Amino acid sequence: MSSRNSTLTQSCNCYKVASLTETILDTNQTSTLEDRYVLGEQLGWGQFGVIRTCSDKLTGEVLACKSIAKERLVTQDDVRSVKLEIEIMTRLSGHPNVVDIKAVYEEEDYVHLVMELCAGGELFHRLEKHGRFSESEAQALFSHLMQVVMYCHDKGIVHRDLKPENILLATRASSSPIKLADFGLATYIEPGQSLHGTVGSPFYIAPEVLTGGYNQAADVWSAGVILYILLSGMPPFWGKTKSRIFEAVRAADLRFPSEPWDRISASAKDLISGMLCTDPAKRLTAAQVLDHSWIKDCWQVNEEPNEHDSVQLDLAVVNQVVWNSLPQFPQCQALHSLAQVP
16 A cells, blocks of 8 residues: 555655655655645634635635645544545545645644635535525535546445545535545445444435444445435434434434425435435445436425525534434544534
């Protein structure tokens, strides 16, 4: 992986300060963040550092800078995780629905990741503000999400933490394109390989992740949960604590309560059922999701007005647990505009 990492860090403009002798990243190019960018206001923080705006001195473009404090990279696994995140973001950069990484700078105390800034913020906050989506709104957004999920899978990458907090909106427009972010838990997977270890976020984690080996199908499960939430404003498997959520996920008793599902098309419910199949081998693949009639023929579904004011996420309960990732893997490892609800 070291030769691949070296090639990729070069291709994403990876630099180190000239005086640095021991480095995390493999690069011979020397420069400093301040040579090119001016740091601005803080947007949020994570397990390893802070996220701020930054301005390109040459173009005036406003970007985001994630500054990782090297002192917080306690173990070799922490270091490998940061290197892998940079590598995977570089490999995926250029896809219209992935947050672009512009440059990486390593200094004595920090590694800085300069990325595009998504002015629309998180999909989670759009849901929080407006409630559930109409089917046509959800279809436009969700088809783009599944295209980038399939792109990841085709490149042998599994995201492992798909959720509305990690889906950013490029602009503030209601029809904004989405950008997939936070590849801090993403990893490579070979055909036929099984991954192990409890990774993800409670509402969105697939049952097989909790019980044993898993593969790319876990991403499809998480995306199915996202679609359920987009259309109903509520998660399909509920609990007030992480342990209760995990119990509900393992039971996987998928239901479509009459409110609001009686007003949502049978095609949408069929797609969600196929994505939330408990057997990963029988679960729809990302390609099969994109080939589903609800994605391809969404203009034929029955539309109901989106009752933004009356159908809202039950955030008083959701926010007690949705920000808490699993103990083994800190959630806040990527670009995250943290306007968190107390």
